[in-house]
Amino acid sequence: MPIRLPRAGTAQIAAFLAILAINWMVSPQFFDIRLQDGRLFGSIIDVFNRGAPVALLAIGMVLVIATRGIDLSVGAVMAIAGAIAASLADSQPVWVCLAAALAAGAVCGLWNGLLVAIFGIQPIVATLILMVAGRGIAQLITEGRIVTFASPDLAALGGGALLGVPMPVVLTAIALIVTLALVRGTALGLMIEATGANARASRLAGIDTTAMTVAVYVWCGICAALAGVVAAADIRGADANNAGLWLELDAILAVVIGGTSLFGGRFSIPLAVVGALIIQAMNTGILLSGYRPELNLVVKAMVVLAVLLIQSPRLADIRAYLSPRRARS
């Protein structure tokens, strides 16, 4: 089955390119790339590298939002996964750390999914529980300290590179491809969209909407855990208090910028990733421009507003209203 091309992605891609162009104007070295120690460096590379955690969160979040849900706990899950990976890093091989962290993410997702799908709790409340409790759990794992590690293998997941491409970017690309293959290569995508757009009708058509809902939360948890490992590997340590703090909001924003409605239904994973990159490109641009970082949030809000306005279905109506009325015979 061919991967469906995003038909409505022009606005997002145009916005991303426009922000890159502005970045280039404020910082002429923006597109400069150099190879150092087998890893590419440069501001543009940085956009992808720093954007990786939010992009990973967005890949999972977009599926949850497509089922008409939301997952506020992804930041906390990042902290839990980071704490587990960092605690195990110096005693276990890296694949055990990674597997344990991802398993923890899956368990967190399962918890959210069961609360939403089996107990019928509203997603925003159900995941709020883990959003609050998760940081506590992460602190219990790290025993309240910032756990640092020396394992170069785990650190490579944050700072290493494959063929010059930074590992976080590679991991994000893998997550994107695996998710796309899982969702669009099978009938899952259609079933998730159907579940989100009309759960009752989907159930009567024979779709296991409960399993769909649980599955997307589990996948979201796994993606969040991967993001948590990347974040921990990047700083060679786990900070249960600050890892992934407020990133759930960036992830939701990325999904919305990517054109997926919070009311569920149609979704686009690649555009959610583009949304994450848009957010990061703005962050990087403001840092490069030398403006005070305080401006960051305001500028971010303006750009988000612009992208959402471009997508607004009402915009066409307003434009039609402002243009001279069509003559009626």
Next chain:
Amino acid sequence: MDTPRADAPPLLDIRGLTKSFAAQRALDGVDLTLRAGEIHALLGENGAGKSTLIKAATGIIARDAGTIRLDGREIDPKSGAEAVATGIATVYQEVNLLPNLSVAENLYLGRQPTRFGLVRSAEMRRNARALLAGFGLDIDVAAPLADYSVAIQHICAIARSVDLSARVLILDEPTASLDVHEVEILFRVMRELKSRGIGIVFVTHFLDQVYAICDRITVLRNGRLVGERPVAGLPKLELVRMMLGRELAEVETRRPERDAVAADTSMPLARFDAFGRSRYVEPFELVLRRGTVVGLAGLLGSGRTETARLVFGAEAADCGTATVDGTTVRIGSPRDAVRHGFGFCPEERKTEGIVAELTVRENIVLALQARRGWTRPLPRREQDEITARFIRLLDIRPADPDRPIGLLSGATSRRCCLPAGWRPIRAC
């Protein structure tokens, strides 16, 4: 029944109404004349443009051309609310009220009597009781609307519209989900309104109802006006011919053989013994044989819908056994039922029958896909074939498989429920 004088000036006069969706012309220069105190049937096959006419005339959708006159004064409503303000109210088959609010709140929503900004509930309830009494209805107006039958809900919607000083009332298939007794209640209300001089446009598929209550008819076919006739003296065959555009004899010859399977005493395809669910429907027996149609008859609230939902697993049974092809099976969810080759066309199309946001193609293949499981996606070519076949078979117009199904006319999308429900059955 006194027929209004033919020379009275029309209450509502629609001329040359035209509306296209993309390249599809849904309405082509349609006229409709409604006199005061008249019940006027708007007839036509599914997809003939009845709903589009109503929506274009009430400003829900913008018309391309045409004039609308109310009392000889040209009006141009831009929204449903504006149409109501000018005196044209519409009550849809799927009642657009809020089931969780009380009857009184629904009647006075947005215009509750207030004092110092606070709603005067007692006065509102008093007014509501008086208003409904005018329609011969004596019910507890403080109870949630959802507690009452669809007929009562319809009457509440009508009462609200009339109270909003409607002079033209459009009823879009109000009788489709009512039983005989409820239709009679509704007709009583319609006659009462007629005597008050309100003009009613009545959309229905039941020709008996046309003869029972209507004064004149307007027939549409494929978005065009076929004609306007007084009901009195119009032979039924002539009416059917107008709607179909061909002779009825042609249609009648295709009657299926009914007795061919009557003597079949072989093993039933499926049977349900002492099947039931407490506080939902009492245990029942149901035997389904190959090649037969079993009708579930009964008044509203008698449990026919509940029986069907239980058989399909939409509600889980808590007693009794289900047997399919001689083996006892568990049907605890629609998924189980679909796996055993059951299909289901739910009563409420909009909320349960279709996924409005998905395309015609996706809706048609959804149930089949669900049966195959998520790991075996239907190849796109096969999807296209199935969709093309059903579009032809069910005469879905416009025949665009990639159009979101929610944009199709109500009746057309209802037909799409059929393949959605039926496709998974054995043959595939």
